[in-house]
Amino acid sequence: MLKKILIANRGEIALRIIRTCKEMGIGSVAVFSEIDRKSPFVYAADEAYPLGGITSQESYLQWQKILDIAKACGADAIHPGYGFLSENADFSEAVSAAGLTFIGPPAQAIRLMGNKTAARKLMIAHNVPTVPGTEDAVQDVQEAQKIARDIGYPVLVKAAAGGGGKGMRLVESDEQFAEAVEGAGREAQSAFGDGSVYIEKFVEEPRHIEFQILSDANGKTIHLGERECSIQRRHQKVVEESPSSLLDEKLRAEMGAAAIRAAEACDYRGAGTIEFLVDKHKKFYFLEMNTRLQVEHPVTELVSGLDLVQEQILIASGEPMTRTHSLEQFWGHAVECRLYAENPENNFAPSPGTIVFLKAADGPGIREDSGVTQGSEISLYYDPMISKLIAWGANREQAMNRMIRALQEYEILGIHTTIPFLIKVMEHPAFRSGNFTTHFIEEYKDALFTPTEETAETAAFTAVLDYLNEKSRIAIKTSSNGKEANSLWKTIHRSKALRS
Amino acid sequence: MLKKILIANRGEIALRIIRTCKEMGIGSVAVFSEIDRKSPFVYAADEAYPLGGITSQESYLQWQKILDIAKACGADAIHPGYGFLSENADFSEAVSAAGLTFIGPPAQAIRLMGNKTAARKLMIAHNVPTVPGTEDAVQDVQEAQKIARDIGYPVLVKAAAGGGGKGMRLVESDEQFAEAVEGAGREAQSAFGDGSVYIEKFVEEPRHIEFQILSDANGKTIHLGERECSIQRRHQKVVEESPSSLLDEKLRAEMGAAAIRAAEACDYRGAGTIEFLVDKHKKFYFLEMNTRLQVEHPVTELVSGLDLVQEQILIASGEPMTRTHSLEQFWGHAVECRLYAENPENNFAPSPGTIVFLKAADGPGIREDSGVTQGSEISLYYDPMISKLIAWGANREQAMNRMIRALQEYEILGIHTTIPFLIKVMEHPAFRSGNFTTHFIEEYKDALFTPTEETAETAAFTAVLDYLNEKSRIAIKTSSNGKEANSLWKTIHRSKALRS
Amino acid sequence: MNVYAQFNEHEFIYDTFRKEDALHIVLDGQESAFDLAELGNGRYALIKNGHSFLIHLLKQNDVYHVHVNGAYYAISVEDERMRKLKELVAASHSGPAEQMIKAPIPGFVLKVQVEAGQVVKKGDPLLILEAMKMENVIKANCDCRVEEIIIQEQEAVQQNQDLMRLVTVDKD
């Protein structure tokens, strides 16, 4: 078993990994930027060493420094978390070359799955469905139409040099095809000076569904069921859950088997995620593989009973995994909400600042993976995700209800967070029905961004009380010649109170 | 389904019940003493009404006031929590007489099980084992010896009028019996003026193991497995867990069946607990029934996936329970530690005061049911239990390791708590082995109350830094003639820092 | 005395007065019985007609930032006297009012979407500020004309730095 692990990351995921290290009796080493000196993950670790620097580039991406620290402090492994160096094949290689264990897949698997075209070819070769389409641009309309018929309508015609919707056409039937290709080509020619176009299957009512896989030291691969991640904003996941309301046992078995084939195809080791798109006909297509721990891994942990970081460490140590079979029965249902230091009322503008008060939600079914505490300063230098709130329920409804309850009681002062927005997502009928697509936020934005009016009068009432209190204090101050005045509340608030 | 529930309780259990109400879409009403105006359970409830008064007698035990509030605010039920009015048959009757639903068993069941002698007779009649012994005092030695032989040695000979160990003898074999009874009788006669004695089975290496039961509106009863509650201090449970390391499937089935018989015997409704003592031969004896929700109910919730408050509300509403069969398979393992505002270094003296900083533990497997927050004042008027920390793990070892991790990272400043003591319990080899009795704390007190030395030097070092900092500040202040001085840390702490 | 609390398009008009040493607050003819307990750190426990709330309240630049049950409100409060004073000032003020658009956060000017002299409507995008790897659209807060563009594309800006000067467009 590994003895001491350096965590080359920060925030909630660094803390998450440190906790499992503690629970397994393994030493943990934090490295930190100047900004992060006072962060919880630094004081939670057994050891901590400064990287210097402020930006990610100056700190968490400084591999050589990280490797030097790992060697100097006697760590025998490096856990990269997610982001930063986690999908950097060269780093993975450098760790191994330094005689340390990289807690993640071999460099070769990272490299293969990091290259979109190569990964796509590999998946096709291993019978994992990908979104059908032409690899290269087509210029001959008839050839293109033949491909479109093979793929099946609707298809997208996309400018090879394109972007921003220019030179793009949605084609629903064969009759529209020729005209659409010509129109797209003309538009592309005039916009980009290149009239060549691709053909791609149009995924209708897409859902983002991913499978967690684990491959042990011998390459034996199991899956731990799916995560539903369709609630996205600008391609960033916002809410995740497991299981998905869309999948039945048959589809789960098919997708799970495809996920295992995908992992085996790249000779994977450790924990990884196969992302799929599923269309309205429940056809699924490989999107990409994330060769690392996923932000949303806790929902899988709650429905499987596993600690995925522990599994990563066991696999990296060459020990057997806890499970040897894929997950077929879920223990209830889990939902995760990502808490960002952003202001949803102002187009999700970052909200840096100091957390002046923090009281997290607790009680039945609530888990939090937080990276901050009261007094933490949220800077502009790193990802604004400060915490993940995860609710477990015996069924989906209970999990959602618990999440709403927890979001409503979560107290955080000094910065804006996405909590008001998340409550609206959780309460939205489309979300509650389980019937939604990756377009959910765009589709329902009117409802999701309308301020709640339920408690508006109560808020106004309190503001008025504070206003009157402050004014009367000023008045007293003036009349009593600058002497410190007492709050009027002390005298007024009880007098009318609770008499009725 | 019930629409609005008044919670006739305070602290963590009031908050616990309010949360389930919210999750079920049921209105919640808090009632509070003057001391509790600012408590989290008050502002968490949908409605809140003052009871006035300070002591329990003046507030939470004022039934008539509570009933009046319930009627005035349109509540249709009262949940009594635990303690206070929860096992008061007269109150239960008064609630029903007022046309409201009492969330608990019928008054008759409370009354029956509240009377020790009646309950014992009922259990014997229903084939639930009780600690064997004589109901009445025996004065004839030979008759007593016959009973002792029937019970089986060892037995206790106890003065009928006794107490404090006077007139008590442990008898291990038949030969010692006559002399012991005579000795005890003489001692009792001289101490209490009454020489009559009882005979009772001596329970060797006793463990406190209790079964959670649920009885639906039709009297159909199931059990949800056991809780191990042997870690006690002055008959107060300190740590609880489920399942127990002692029970195998056979014993669990036997005890579970006995628990169901006990509940059926008193025509029980709702959630209840049958407490047993189990001796070193794995013989079990009925101790008492708690006709209410138990403090330690969360460990059962975690291993069963049920919300016991929800089950109570369903049953009280006449709805079917979620489960219809007893729990046979546990989902992992759960441990609960009760956090008291007490100073374990000073004989568990109460530690009232204001919580000036609070950051609870979070992360995988950790649930907290807390009744306080930063800023809360802990008074001397009520029970000093402020929170319950519950850890779930795939197995007992992981649950214990997570609990230690959580206790170590739990931050609470301003009052003393039992956290340092709880860590020692969790780390103790006897606790870890699963092989312990109700005498655990007494037996291992030397180890449990020895201060930890591991981090003593680090604590001393920090105190010295603060001492030097304060002194240099005074020095600067003096030399610069009262001008506000800066902390020396700003200049010193980095200079030597982290250079090595 | 009337006190006005505004939140988005809503306005609540409270009639407030003192009688027998007690503060009375009336909305739409309904008086509220209330008890407000201060918990510190901007936290308040409010009981209003039996309903119980935990409220976070922070006053900043004359705006009350209020959180209740996870919802967030930005509320402006003024009383009769202040409102009349404001109206007088507005009436006596000749010529268009000037508005300075400032950077709400430190960032990087990705794109300027207007030109000097351009007339914009309230809510129209003025520029895109990148911060924390996110694009933030800065919008016009009135019907205005762009008087001066102070920054340039690709420029890094500090919090509160002046970005653009607008003048309100006379609606008459």
Next chain:
Amino acid sequence: MNVYAQFNEHEFIYDTFRKEDALHIVLDGQESAFDLAELGNGRYALIKNGHSFLIHLLKQNDVYHVHVNGAYYAISVEDERMRKLKELVAASHSGPAEQMIKAPIPGFVLKVQVEAGQVVKKGDPLLILEAMKMENVIKANCDCRVEEIIIQEQEAVQQNQDLMRLVTVDKD
């Protein structure tokens, strides 16, 4: 200058000095490289020779109450000068020292377990104070003689109220 930190029976003797504007702290010949960051609310992040700790520190009546990793320590600190000063005071002090036993918490005197004039050893129970439904044994903190019993059984007492006066027993 030596600084002494005491915790139970342990004493750590630190050699502290300033050189090149930096504070040096040496224990048993080993110097520690350290970085102490104040987090507010009595919380400190300490890194000492690479080891990282979160520390809660609260000074009360000359005792440092310190929490590290869930463990609790009550630590007294004094430096060379203070220690010498104390010794001088102690030497010059004639006659037995007086000790006032005060109520550590508000409560109710359940039982007085000593009599006036009685000689007690350090750790012997003096009285039982009931508070929060719990019995709390107040113990002698030195080898003493009970000089005066100020309270009576069944009496309610406030925090810090005088309970008993003891005088130290001369050991010579």
